[in-house]
Amino acid sequence: MSVLVYTESDKGILKKAAFEAASYGKAIADSTGTSLTAITFNVSDTSKLGDYGVDKVLNIESIDEFNAFVYADAIKQAAEKENTAIIVLSSSADSKYIAPILAIGLNAGYVPNVVETPKNLSPFTVKRTAFTNKAFCYTEISTPVKIVGVSNNSYGLVENTGAAQTENFSPILAESSTSVVSVDKANDKVTIADAEVVVSAGRGLKGPENWEMIEELADVLGAATACSKPVSDLGWRPHSEHVGQTGKPVATNLYIAIGISGAIQHLAGVSASKVKVVINTDAEAPFFKAADYGVVGDAFEVVPKLIEKLKVFKAENA
Amino acid sequence: MCDVFYLLLVSSFIRIKILNMKILVCISHVPDTTSKINFSEGDTKFDSNGVQYVINPNDEFGLTRAMWFKEKQNASIDVISVGGSETETTLRKALAIGADAAIRVNASTPDGLSVAKHLADVAKKGSYDLVIAGRESIDYNGGMVPGMLAAMLNANFVTNCISLEIEGTTATATREIDGGKETLSTLLPLVIGGQKGLVEESDLRIPNMRGIMMARKKPLTVIDPEPNSSATKSVSFEKPASRGDVKLVEADNIDELINLLHNEAKVI
Numbered sequence: 281m282s283v284l285v286y287t288e289s290d291k292g293i294l295k296k297a298a299f300e301a302a303s304y305g306k307a308i309a310d311s312t313g314t315s316l317t318a319i320t321f322n323v324s325d326t327s328k329l330g331d332y333g334v335d336k337v338l339n340i341e342s343i344d345e346f347n348a349f350v351y352a353d354a355i356k357q358a359a360e361k362e363n364t365a366i367i368v369l370s371s372s373a374d375s376k377y378i379a380p381i382l383a384i385g386l387n388a389g390y391v392p393n394v395v396e397t398p399k400n401l402s403p404f405t406v407k408r409t410a411f412t413n414k415a416f417c418y419t420e421i422s423t424p425v426k427i428v429g430v431s432n433n434s435y436g437l438v439e440n441t442g443a444a445q446t447e448n449f450s451p452i453l454a455e456s457s458t459s460v461v462s463v464d465k466a467n468d469k470v471t472i473a474d475a476e477v478v479v480s481a482g483r484g485l486k487g488p489e490n491w492e493m494i495e496e497l498a499d500v501l502g503a504a505t506a507c508s509k510p511v512s513d514l515g516w517r518p519h520s521e522h523v524g525q526t527g528k529p530v531a532t533n534l535y536i537a538i539g540i541s542g543a544i545q546h547l548a549g550v551s552a553s554k555v556k557v558v559i560n561t562d563a564e565a566p567f568f569k570a571a572d573y574g575v576v577g578d579a580f581e582v583v584p585k586l587i588e589k590l591k592v593f594k595a596e597n598a
Numbered sequence: 599m600c601d602v603f604y605l606l607l608v609s610s611f612i613r614i615k616i617l618n619m620k621i622l623v624c625i626s627h628v629p630d631t632t633s634k635i636n637f638s639e640g641d642t643k644f645d646s647n648g649v650q651y652v653i654n655p656n657d658e659f660g661l662t663r664a665m666w667f668k669e670k671q672n673a674s675i676d677v678i679s680v681g682g683s684e685t686e687t688t689l690r691k692a693l694a695i696g697a698d699a700a701i702r703v704n705a706s707t708p709d710g711l712s713v714a715k716h717l718a719d720v721a722k723k724g725s726y727d728l729v730i731a732g733r734e735s736i737d738y739n740g741g742m743v744p745g746m747l748a749a750m751l752n753a754n755f756v757t758n759c760i761s762l763e764i765e766g767t768t769a770t771a772t773r774e775i776d777g778g779k780e781t782l783s784t785l786l787p788l789v790i791g792g793q794k795g796l797v798e799e800s801d802l803r804i805p806n807m808r809g810i811m812m813a814r815k816k817p818l819t820v821i822d823p824e825p826n827s828s829a830t831k832s833v834s835f836e837k838p839a840s841r842g843d844v845k846l847v848e849a850d851n852i853d854e855l856i857n858l859l860h861n862e863a864k865v866i
Contacts, residue, residue: 348757390742
């Protein structure tokens with residue numbers, strides 16, 4: 281009857297979102313008086329999962345590359361083996377790819393973008409975001425098996441103790457007619473999904489040639505870079521950096537918006553971020569109404585100053 | 599000789615099949631992105647008063663990519679929406695953009711699973727080669743319908759899809775992953791969860807007068823389905839707590855900003 285959490289990894293290393301999902305799973309396991317089992321794929325060192333309350337780890341080594349159907353099938357078999365009633369996943373691209381397939385496989389109700397531990401266990405009710413963070417929706421799951429997708433950076437990491445006893449798990453899996461041709465991923469860059477800090481810039485920067493200072497600021501802060509919709513539509517920055525309602529959602533600890541006026545779609549997409557800073561020449565820009573801290577000023581003067589001061593700050597606090 | 603004839607027959611059959619790829623584009627009728635979101639009936643219902651509805655942007659990127667297959671590869675496009683008669687304006691817009699026929703499943707659906715089941719019923723009967731849906735709708739952001747649909751149809755599935763090419767029965771699709779992209783090779787039948795990148799924003803089409811006139815003559819079939827079961831239900835809504843006023847820092851006092859971020863907000 282344990283709670284099962286899918287703890288995601290990248291090249292054998294567990295991701296931060298995995299520990300957050302485990303923290304969330306542990307809270308549910310505690311409130312339902314059961315244990316927490318994690319499922320991992322090709323993770324060499326699973327012991328750290330114990331720090332977040334995982335009692336048992338099922339590690340699968342028989343699958344080489346990510347495939348949503350194969351992963352969903354493996355998680356399904358783990359859930360059946362563990363007689364699981366509640367499965368927890370993160371909100372990563374891969375988890376959101378797997379979860380709906382898993383839901384059909386297990387006849388389970390699935391609710392993504394969940395931001396808190398269940399409000400009720402019976403009827404099982406969770407709080408999720410809706411309308412791109414413009415609202416929350418309390419949602420009941422009525423099926424015996426339930427799947428919860430935890431919103432990134434919403435529940436946070438909660439340390440705990442668990443044995444994280446690892447066993448190899450070898451489900452019998454069908455072949456898939458989908459295969460990976462190539463993966464194009466910058467290894468040295470922080471992703472918007474994993475970043476603690478995101479530095480984002482808009483049309484106020486006047487042209488793609490001016491992004492050097494944005495990247496430098498992101499470097500100093502260990503941040504990911506992002507941009508507004510007009511900037512990606514103009515081709516100044518890649519689509520993958522577009523954050524907002526039709527782009528990526530951002531739920532980071534610190535979001536710095538530079539030269540972004542703050543269209544309602546943009547504000548919705550970034551509103552789950554905990555602290556927002558806006559730098560804009562126009563004191564009337566809507567972003568000032570949504571931000572915690574604001575600087576009315578020219579990005580070309582403020583940003584270089586901010587970089588310089590942050591370097592000093594980082595050196596002193598290193 | 600007989601074998602050669604048979605081969606010719608088979609190859610011409612395959613050729614016809616390729617030339618007539620059948621595409622189903624799933625359209626969600628959603629509040630415009632600029633909408634203010636409000637609730638009624640004690641915060642249990644979405645308040646559609648004064649809300650403009652549009653084609654879900656992710657679906658529109660998919661429809662536009664489907665138009666490319668229609669124009670370059672002679673595909674046919676059906677569009678489908680699950681909902682009440684109010685969704686027909688959105689379906690007519692899709693017809694005006696260039697879809698060949700529209701289907702409205704006349705049902706009110708409590709969750710994504712219920713939507714996916716209705717879509718699967720129609721998709722099975724229509725034997726579509728390719729089903730394109732948006733990676734998520736911008737109202738409930740569930741992102742579950744395309745994946746559930748694929749699982750129910752036993753079809754291949756690629757979501758967060760930013761590029762799609764089809765050659766014969768083989769598809770090459772690129773999906774966005776956290777921090778990059780991944781290109782997959784897969785086979786039809788295929789379900790796609792599409793998004794921006796599948797086509798560019800500048801490729802989106804505004805229906806012209808001719809398209810609008812032609813759309814009136816295109817078939818829009820209404821199906822009255824048996825009700826199906828759902829797994830989840832939205833009980834109530836809540837708006838985020840309003841935040842305090844912004845703290846302004848002078849542009850020449852960046853030290854203060856760093857101080858606030860470090861000591862007050864504790865984020866650096």
